[in-house]
Amino acid sequence: MTDNKSVQRVKTYLSEQFHLAPEQIESMFPCFITTLVTHMQSLENALASNDLTLTGKAAHTMKGALLNLGMGECAKIALLIEEKAKRGDSADLKKLIEELQVHLASIINE
Numbered sequence: 001m002t003d004n005k006s007v008q009r010v011k012t013y014l015s016e017q018f019h020l021a022p023e024q025i026e027s028m029f030p031c032f033i034t035t036l037v038t039h040m041q042s043l044e045n046a047l048a049s050n051d052l053t054l055t056g057k058a059a060h061t062m063k064g065a066l067l068n069l070g071m072g073e074c075a076k077i078a079l080l081i082e083e084k085a086k087r088g089d090s091a092d093l094k095k096l097i098e099e100l101q102v103h104l105a106s107i108i109n110e
Helices: 004-018 022-048 052-068 072-086 093-108
Strands: none
Touching (some): 004 022, 004 093, 022 052, 022 093, 052 072, 072 093
8 A cells, every 4th residue: 555645745855855846756756766675675684694784884875865855754763773783782673674664665665
């Protein structure tokens, strides 16, 4: 199920922050989605390999992508993952990544 409100919020953010025309946003949006999917896969793979350094770096990259799309709440989750991984604290990382997946599902499944 697509959450059109989430998608519309991102598109509005892109329009306001980057002064993009609606047709520019529509043409670029699939690339943004592909980028989010790729970053999410990198984050999942890093965690699956039990490499906390790589997990922290992947979360940092994901955080930047989310901030560029105006997805501040999701970026906060990515920051928490990044900070925990950098401290060597693997507790709850899988749960946090799953939470991030849930939040992103409405955008990624657009």
